[in-house]
Amino acid sequence: MQLRDLLTRAAERLTAAGVSSPEPDARLLLEHTLNLSRTALLLRGGEEVAPEAEARVWARIERRAARVPLQHLLGEVEWGGVRLKSDARALVPRPETEWLLHLASQQLQSLSQPRVLDVGTGTGALALGLKAAFAHAEVTASDLSADALSLARENAALNGLDVTFVQTDLLAGLDGPFDLIVSNPPYLPSADRETADPEVRHDPDLALYAGPDGLDLARPLAAEAAARLTPGGTLWLELDPRNAPALAAELRGAGWATEVHADLTGRERFVRAWRAE
Numbered sequence: 001m002q003l004r005d006l007l008t009r010a011a012e013r014l015t016a017a018g019v020s021s022p023e024p025d026a027r028l029l030l031e032h033t034l035n036l037s038r039t040a041l042l043l044r045g046g047e048e049v050a051p052e053a054e055a056r057v058w059a060r061i062e063r064r065a066a067r068v069p070l071q072h073l074l075g076e077v078e079w080g081g082v083r084l085k086s087d088a089r090a091l092v093p094r095p096e097t098e099w100l101l102h103l104a105s106q107q108l109q110s111l112s113q114p115r116v117l118d119v120g121t122g123t124g125a126l127a128l129g130l131k132a133a134f135a136h137a138e139v140t141a142s143d144l145s146a147d148a149l150s151l152a153r154e155n156a157a158l159n160g161l162d163v164t165f166v167q168t169d170l171l172a173g174l175d176g177p178f179d180l181i182v183s184n185p186p187y188l189p190s191a192d193r194e195t196a197d198p199e200v201r202h203d204p205d206l207a208l209y210a211g212p213d214g215l216d217l218a219r220p221l222a223a224e225a226a227a228r229l230t231p232g233g234t235l236w237l238e239l240d241p242r243n244a245p246a247l248a249a250e251l252r253g254a255g256w257a258t259e260v261h262a263d264l265t266g267r268e269r270f271v272r273a274w275r276a277e
């Protein structure tokens with residue numbers, strides 16, 4: 001089969017399977033499996049694909065049609081200025097969290113040797129993105145999941161970045177003080193499990209769900225963070241647009257100053273909090 005026909009049929013297969021971005025996914029899986037650049041895929045469409053190579057492409061396309069996340073099939077993603085291996089051990093890093101990286105980074109611009117903590121680091125995304133951007137920062141990253149931490153350590157090595165990883169429950173044993181505590185904790189209401197996209201079922205449950213309103217982790221996290229921030233230190237949280245304003249209001253009642261920031265689609269997703277007293 002010619003390359004361009006293989007691409008067309010792969011995209012059709014992914015469309016039929018209900019994949020939300022069938023053409024880009026088909027293109028990326030062909031490029032990756034056949035070790036082709038984007039340009040080669042476009043310019044060499046008339047070339048025949050060897051049967052053995054075609055079989056390898058179809059094996060991957062069928063796994064994507066079964067709604068295995070694209071990132072797991074590619075094995076590695078570019079995220080926030082770092083390369084991250086992605087597999088079932090931790091949440092696939094999301095594009096909206098790159099905006100949290102951007103927002104939290106602004107906190108560090110003026111500090112010469114900031115101390116940073118990433119709570120619930122997963123693949124290590126936020127911790128590694130911050131360390132890559134601020135080489136002088138002293139970055140610690142925690143997670144309850146040993147699996148996630150093993151992947152985060154591999155990602156630190158992949159990027160040659162020095163981050164301290166700790167297996168613990170929220171901030172237990174992490175005394176600080178920290179100039180910045182950043183977290184993308186599990187924040188979905190538990191009822192969302194029933195309607196989750198097939199791809200999301202490949203993320204660990206521990207990474208996603210947090211009680212009836214999705215705040216079962218964020219609430220104690222903020223309470224524990226209060227005593228671990230430097231004067232002027234900041235807590236940045238990613239939450240769900242359904243619960244971010246509610247948590248910000250609760251934090252104001254508990255002596256924090258807060259701002260709620262929108263993501264790039266205009267949804268109120270990020271809470272910045274600092275001690276008002």
Ligand SMILES: C[S@@+](CC[C@H](N)C(=O)[O-])C[C@H]1O[C@@H](n2cnc3c(N)ncnc32)[C@H](O)[C@@H]1O
Binds near residue numbers: 126148169206
């Ligand atoms: C939404 S994922 C975020 C992963 C990563 N920070 C990111 O943005 O891609 C939440 C992470 O919190 C971790 N986690 C869940 N409960 C935790 C707890 N009690 N203490 C520490 N980490 C926890 C999960 O294992 C998961 O890695």
